[in-house]
Amino acid sequence: MENNSMIADLKNFPILSDCTEKELDWLASKSTDKTFFKGESIYREGDEGSHVYFVLRGSAKLGITSSCGKILIKDIVHEGDLFGENIFTSVSSRKEFAEVMKGKVSLLMLRKEDFQKLLLHNKQFANKVVNLIVTRLNALEKRMENFIFKKAKARIVDFIVSTGKARGIKIGLDELLINHGMSHKEIAFLTDTSRQTVARVLGELKKDSLIHFSSRKPSKILIRDLASLNAF
Numbered sequence: 001m002e003n004n005s006m007i008a009d010l011k012n013f014p015i016l017s018d019c020t021e022k023e024l025d026w027l028a029s030k031s032t033d034k035t036f037f038k039g040e041s042i043y044r045e046g047d048e049g050s051h052v053y054f055v056l057r058g059s060a061k062l063g064i065t066s067s068c069g070k071i072l073i074k075d076i077v078h079e080g081d082l083f084g085e086n087i088f089t090s091v092s093s094r095k096e097f098a099e100v101m102k103g104k105v106s107l108l109m110l111r112k113e114d115f116q117k118l119l120l121h122n123k124q125f126a127n128k129v130v131n132l133i134v135t136r137l138n139a140l141e142k143r144m145e146n147f148i149f150k151k152a153k154a155r156i157v158d159f160i161v162s163t164g165k166a167r168g169i170k171i172g173l174d175e176l177l178i179n180h181g182m183s184h185k186e187i188a189f190l191t192d193t194s195r196q197t198v199a200r201v202l203g204e205l206k207k208d209s210l211i212h213f214s215s216r217k218p219s220k221i222l223i224r225d226l227a228s229l230n231a232f
Contacts, residue, residue: 003025003028003029006028006031006033006108007021007024007025007028009056009108010024010027010028010031010054010108011024012080013054013080013082014080015082015125015128015129015132016125018122018124018125018128019118019122019125023118023121023122026118027110027114027118030110030111030114031054031108031109031110032108032109033056033106033107033108033109034106034107034109035104035105035106035107036060036100036104036105036107037100037103037104037105038100038101038102038103038104039099039100040099040100041097041098041099042060042098042099042100042105042107043084043094043097043098044094044097045064045065045094045095045096045097046093046094047093047094048092048093048094049084049092049093049094049112050111050112051084051109051110051111051112052082052083052084052085052109052110052111052112052115053082053083053084053098053107053108053109053110054081054082054107054108054109054110055077055078055079055080055081055082055083055105055106055107056079056106056107056108057079057104057105057106058078058079058100058101058102058103058104058105058106059076059077059078059079059100059101059102059105059181060076060077060083060098060099060100060101060105061073061075061076061077061098061099061101061186061189062074062075062076062077062083062096062097062098063096063097063099063189064095064096064097065097071189072189073186073189073190074096074136074140075136075139076101076180076181076182076186076190078167082129082132083098084098085115085129085132085133086133101181101182101186102181143190143192146158146191146192147192152191152193152194152197152201153197153201153204155191155192155193156187156191156193156197156198156201156202157201157205157229158191159187159190159191160178160205160211160221160223160229161223161226161229161230163178163180164176164178164223164226164229165226167179167180168223168226171222174224174225174226174227175222175223175224176222176223176226177220177221177222177223178220178221178223179219179220180219180221181219182219183195183219184198184199184202184218185198202218202221205229209224209225210223210224210225210228210229211223211224211229212224
């Protein structure tokens, strides 16, 4: 990728909005672009944490695997997101895995050392990275609370509502369209439920006219009444 094209892509990242043209030019010179395909690992648990990643296109899931083989999906990253950013500990190996969800993912890769230089050079950028880490920790804490205090259906509804608020496209006056790009199994991982429960709950919500989706494109959900879902 040419340097000018890379700079243009970097300008689309909200987390880099406080970076100067000079910093973006330097960042572009230090970054490399790479494409990963469905099912491919971007990095695995135990790999060296050598890079930070900016998502140009596509989406990836971040998760951990327990000793008994159970997978916990920690987060889903999309276009415009940053991940692999938690390099503030002395542990150099990855504690999570990152894997392509569907299709392909185009990334810009920045070495950890260069990422740290930018953090030290730009206080506003450093603050945004810290806020990002705190936000993700808070999201995990909320999931733990939901698992303890909420039933499965409420957790799935919460997933739809939070996704709608974060990435929904407004359709008309009250409706939101979300394209979460996940299978029922992946939603189950995120909501700590089962694939069968996800399918049943989505069917019930569709029957109650709270949401709508096509059997051909189940990853696209139209939220008909966000307020009613939010009060669930």
